[in-house]
Amino acid sequence: xxxxxxxxxxxxxxxxxxxxxxxxxxxxxxxxxxxxxxxxxxxxxxxxxxxxxxxxxxxxxxxxxxxxxxxxxxxxxxxxxxxxxxxxxxxxxxxxxxxxxxxxxxxxxxxxxxxxxxxxxxxxxxxxxxxxxxxxxxxxxxxxxxx
Amino acid sequence: xxxxxxxxxxxxxxxxxxxxxxxxxxxxxxxxxxxxxxxxxxxxxxxxxxxxxxxxxxxxxxxxxxxxxxxxxxxxxxxxxxxxxxxxxxxxxxxxxxxxxxxxxxxxxxxxxxxxxxxxxxxxxxxxxxxxxxxxxxxxxxxxxxx
DNA sequence: AAACTAAATTATAAGCATTCTAATGTAAGA
DNA sequence: TCTTACATTAGAATGCTTATAATTTAGTTT
Numbered sequence: 001x002x003x004x005x006x007x008x009x010x011x012x013x014x015x016x017x018x019x020x021x022x023x024x025x026x027x028x029x030x031x032x033x034x035x036x037x038x039x040x041x042x043x044x045x046x047x048x049x050x051x052x053x054x055x056x057x058x059x060x061x062x063x064x065x066x067x068x069x070x071x072x073x074x075x076x077x078x079x080x081x082x083x084x085x086x087x088x089x090x091x092x093x094x095x096x097x098x099x100x101x102x103x104x105x106x107x108x109x110x111x112x113x114x115x116x117x118x119x120x121x122x123x124x125x126x127x128x129x130x131x132x133x134x135x136x137x138x139x140x141x142x143x144x145x146x147x
Numbered sequence: 148x149x150x151x152x153x154x155x156x157x158x159x160x161x162x163x164x165x166x167x168x169x170x171x172x173x174x175x176x177x178x179x180x181x182x183x184x185x186x187x188x189x190x191x192x193x194x195x196x197x198x199x200x201x202x203x204x205x206x207x208x209x210x211x212x213x214x215x216x217x218x219x220x221x222x223x224x225x226x227x228x229x230x231x232x233x234x235x236x237x238x239x240x241x242x243x244x245x246x247x248x249x250x251x252x253x254x255x256x257x258x259x260x261x262x263x264x265x266x267x268x269x270x271x272x273x274x275x276x277x278x279x280x281x282x283x284x285x286x287x288x289x290x291x292x293x294x
Numbered sequence: 295a296a297a298c299t300a301a302a303t304t305a306t307a308a309g310c311a312t313t314c315t316a317a318t319g320t321a322a323g324a
Numbered sequence: 325t326c327t328t329a330c331a332t333t334a335g336a337a338t339g340c341t342t343a344t345a346a347t348t349t350a351g352t353t354t
Contacts, residue, residue, distance in 0.1 A: 210302075211302095319330105
């Protein structure tokens with residue numbers, strides 16, 4: 001069994017445990033998210049599945065993404081651009097984003113615990129988590145710029 | 148001259164240098180941003196100025212924010228919630244955001260250069276900058292939760 | 295100081311992502 | 325198989341932001 005397939009099985013188990021029904025559409029949205037190495041928008045998921053489910057509503061995609069978010073199966077990524085992206089890799093990692101083409105690449109780095117600790121001391125907040133995004137130009141766009 | 152006043156003067160000089168006209172509305176938007184310790188949304192700016200400029204259009208606020216963004220006088224902050232916030236403090240700093248009330252507080256911490264460097268090596272990106280946001284519950288909301 | 299012109303403002307319409315609503319359909323247990 | 329609470333659907337509605345076209349104006353030129 002491949003890694004995405006295994007994650008899908010685990011996710012389905014989590015859904016069942018949470019008392020959430022497994023419908024064909026829900027299954028398909030989850031499967032697409034798990035297999036995608038990108039971080040798709042709701043519309044990208046919708047378009048990717050319209051062959052399989054010609055009658056599926058965009059609302060269904062949004063509804064299911066919300067369900068997955070609530071259970072903690074996916075994370076929502078919001079950047080400057082208009083629409084949210086969804087990341088099914090919930091393990092600790094950061095993102096590096098191309099200023100030119102918007103590509104998002106996962107980037108592993110040890111968690112910045114000392115920043116969280118200092119933030120608590122200085123601001124009095126009860127810190128829950130943090131987000132780090134690095135911006136730059138990806139190799140593809142660097143090549144493009146040379147020609 | 149107070150610090151916000153001084154920053155306003157500097158900003159006006161920058162605008163002139165960039166060949167941007169100083170209109171009363173533009174001046175007012177900039178002044179409000181500079182004096183505000185919060186990170187207002189476009190609508191908050193619009194509402195704050197409607198006494199002074201009863202005929203001002205929301206479009207004017209958006210237009211001017213874009214001008215300021217292009218020149219680098221302000222930064223746009225986009226989080227999960229619907230509308231962008233604007234930060235006229237362009238010095239290096241991070242933000243800590245309350246999960247409950249959405250309050251955004253400036254938080255100073257040395258720039259994470261080593262993260263940028265590692266990201267370049269690992270991903271091949273030409274890194275330009277990065278963003279760090281810490282999330283948690285502010286003191287006010289911690290108090291509220293107790294009662 | 296008056297005239298000029300490119301840029302800014304205004305009011306309104308339009309666009310887009312997302313959410314809501316109400317009717318219909320269905321997964322999963324009894 | 326029957327039942328029912330939950331999901332899906334289509335389409336309307338919402339809210340933020342941008343576009344359009346007409347009017348006004350800042351800042352320069354005469």
